[in-house]
Amino acid sequence: xxxxxxxxxxxxxxxxxxxxxxxxxxxxxxxxxxxxxxxxxxxxxxxxxxxxxxxxxxxxxxxxxxxxxxxxxxxxxxxxxxxxxxxxxxxxxxxxxxxxxxxxxxxxxxxxxxxxxxxxxxxxxxxxxxxxxxxxxxxxxxxxxxxxxxxxxxxxxxxxxxxxxxxxxxxxxxxxxxxxxxxxxxxxxxxxxxxxxxxxxxxxxxxxxxxxxxxxxxxxxxxxxxxxxxxxxxxxxxxxxxxxxxxxxxxxxxxxxxxxxxxxxxxxxxxxxxxxxxxxxxxxxxxxxxxxxxxxxxxxxxxxxxxxxxxxxxxxxxxxxxxxxxxxxxxxxxxxxxxxxxxxxxxxxxxxxxxxxxxxxxxxxxxxxxxxxxxxxxxxxxxxxxxxxxxxxxxxxxxxxxxxxxxxxxxxxxxxxxxxxxxxxxxxxxxxxxxxxxxxxxxxxxxxxxxxxxxxxxxxxxxxxxxxxxxxxxxxxxxxxxxxxxxxxxxxxxxxxxxxxxxxxxxxxxxxxxxxxxxxxxxxxxxxxxxxxxxxxxxxxxxxxxxxxxxxxxxxxxxxxxxxxxxxxxxxxxxxxxxxxxxxxxxxxxxxxxxxxxxxxxxxxxxxxxxxxxxxxxxxxxxxxxxxxx
Numbered sequence: 028x029x030x031x032x033x034x035x036x037x038x039x040x041x042x043x044x045x046x047x048x049x050x051x052x053x054x055x056x057x058x059x060x061x062x063x064x065x066x067x068x069x070x071x072x073x074x075x076x077x078x079x080x081x082x083x084x085x086x087x088x089x090x091x092x093x094x095x096x097x098x099x100x101x102x103x104x105x106x107x108x109x110x111x112x113x114x115x116x117x118x119x120x121x122x123x124x125x126x127x128x129x130x131x132x133x134x135x136x137x138x139x140x141x142x143x144x145x146x147x148x149x150x151x152x153x154x155x156x157x158x159x160x161x162x163x164x165x166x167x168x169x170x171x172x173x174x175x176x177x178x179x180x181x182x183x184x185x186x187x188x189x190x191x192x193x194x195x196x197x198x199x200x201x202x203x204x205x206x207x208x209x210x211x212x213x214x215x216x217x218x219x220x221x222x223x224x225x226x227x228x229x230x231x232x233x234x235x236x237x238x239x240x241x242x243x244x245x246x247x248x249x250x251x252x253x254x255x256x257x258x259x260x261x262x263x264x265x266x267x268x269x270x271x272x273x274x275x276x277x278x279x280x281x282x283x284x285x286x287x288x289x290x291x292x293x294x295x296x297x298x299x300x301x302x303x304x305x306x307x308x309x310x311x312x313x314x315x316x317x318x319x320x321x322x323x324x325x326x327x328x329x330x331x332x333x334x335x336x337x338x339x340x341x342x343x344x345x346x347x348x349x350x351x352x353x354x355x356x357x358x359x360x361x362x363x364x365x366x367x368x369x370x371x372x373x374x375x376x377x378x379x380x381x382x383x384x385x386x387x388x389x390x391x392x393x394x395x396x397x398x399x400x401x402x403x404x405x406x407x408x409x410x411x412x413x414x415x416x417x418x419x420x421x422x423x424x425x426x427x428x429x430x431x432x433x434x435x436x437x438x439x440x441x442x443x444x445x446x447x448x449x450x451x452x453x454x455x456x457x458x459x460x461x462x463x464x465x466x467x468x469x470x471x472x473x474x475x476x477x478x479x480x481x482x483x484x485x486x487x488x489x490x491x492x493x494x495x496x497x498x499x500x501x502x503x504x505x506x507x508x509x510x511x512x513x514x515x516x517x518x519x520x521x522x523x524x525x526x527x528x529x530x531x532x533x534x535x536x537x538x539x540x541x542x543x544x545x546x547x548x549x550x551x552x553x554x555x556x557x558x559x560x561x562x563x564x565x566x567x568x569x570x571x572x573x574x575x576x577x578x579x580x581x582x583x584x585x586x587x588x589x590x591x592x593x594x595x596x597x598x599x600x601x602x603x604x605x606x607x608x609x610x611x612x613x614x615x616x617x618x619x620x621x622x623x624x625x626x627x628x629x630x631x632x633x634x635x636x637x638x639x640x641x642x643x644x645x646x647x648x649x650x651x652x653x654x655x656x657x
Contacts, residue, residue, distance in 0.1 A: 045112070048081060048082065050111070050116055051080070051620030054111070054147075055142070057145075067202040074305060075327055078321070080108060084306070085225070090318070091317055091319040093249050094230070094242075095320065097324045097358055097361040098233055099327075102197070103134075103138060110139065111146060113173070118171060119173045120191040121173060122176050122195070123178070123197065124177075124180055126202055132166075135177050152171055153168050165177070181203050186209075186212060186216050193226070194219060195228075198231065201235075235357055238576075239586075248323075250316075250320060251322065252309050252321050253266045256327075258293075259297040259301065262287055263290035272285075282335045295330065307321065340357075341343035341359060344424070348544060349547045366573070373566075374564075374569075375563065375566040378561075381557060382557060383559050389463050389464060392465055393423065394422070394433055394463070395621075395622055395626045396473075396621075397418055397461065400474075400604030401477060402601050403414045403476065404597065415438075416437070416440065417598065417601035419433065419435060419607050430622075434555075438456060441480075444481075445482050450545050457493070457496060473608035475500075475501045475534075475650050477502070479503060484520060488531075490613075497608070499608065500532065500534070501533065501534055501536050501607055505538060505539055509537050512607045514532050515532040515533065516533055517530075517531070536603070538603055539588060541607060542599070544606070549569075567594065568596050571590055572588045583611075
């Protein structure tokens, strides 16, 4: 038989029926550049991906597949398998959208190119990008019978340029809110498939903020499938949930899962068999239709990937830090994170949380550090000009690493911050000595002063002259995700007509994450304490802001803080600044050793004679009255 006859007969043979997972098992090769387990793809390794891939196959009536998954569970490999399947088995125009063009470029180079080059049946259809007229570029792949376009949600041209039968929308919670004034990106992209009756649309993401998560909204409109695994002891099928993990928070040497039915416990070695025998079940079958939704958390990660012990360790490190807790909730639990409690914090309820110690006193021997936060109000002759000053004590929580906070005092120094008198009053507070329960003299260790108002030069000058007392000038920033307090930046000081080049230092604060931490402590119990004379007005200002979701200038959804209507927040600002001063101090100590070091300093100073001991509670109170009347 000659080549022409063989080709003719091959064309007459019916196409082999394959689903996406079957195609991947038969043809897909994982590259060492994009996989921790290179070589032949095995769907048995991640059995929970088989059903989503079958719903993406051409013989399934499902038109939309939603994957609300934790991180690193195979969302991207599912999409890659689907892309390879479409190119090789069911060619048609295809569109892949990433949150940004930069991420689209990264996907193309790090994930798609290795797959196309190392999977032989795909390499035959799409030549290497370096070859002339290959039709293979970073954002476009031409193959027999179809075309693959790769774009970003921030580019309107990526979403309107072509009709497509297949559309992959990856990490949709990170998409812009509006694409260059043309509308919501997911809706724009899906319109590209409106003329195809047998279209397929894949939407994937880890979730983000409650009531602002696209993937959660899409999942809730689906049949809401969850992966059920049988207990290795009693056989009862259940969804693996984090709350059922049992472990000792002080010694993570043994993490076990407690069955919700028989209450017996088993370790992670049972997971391989459980996943292999696991099955997807629709928890909202009444929503069944064109959309199949799948939800999966990190506990289902195959053995050898993410351990239960690692999940528990991440939780322990994140539980007292809202920014880390949000990441843990989204990426490990595949759940949205809620800031709702912050808007519900109210002054009346907090009045009942006051402790029985008096202002100006150190109530606990565990308090080893005092830090002040100074908010500068007014200036330039304003009648309401003043300095508001909060002094907070810091003590280790039972873990010895995190901190508990104690409100020691809040004072107001009235006067123009561009004049010297108010700064003299602040010196009185800065140099105050407090009586520690051990008998030691306790002074202010750190002080952060707001420089963002109308008295910037005065703030810089006062702080520069008191650097040896732990005084710093700070400026707030609403950009979250970075360090709590950044590195100091040199600034010029223009004071009394003289410019001193680079003689001052200002520190930029991540105020968003600091507020997260403070509100988390207020919400929790035994994390933050207030003296017996703390007023309702103080609590109103402390809880005067709440988290909300907005769209930034570039169109991306962002979570930010907003003031409650007609509410002053100077007390909250002072608390934020004090906490930033404390955080800067902790940077100077070895990790986990800060409280030990300061406790030793107190111990060494507690042998003073009576006549040299610190101010009494009465004297401290008198001093506060003096400052308030300044």
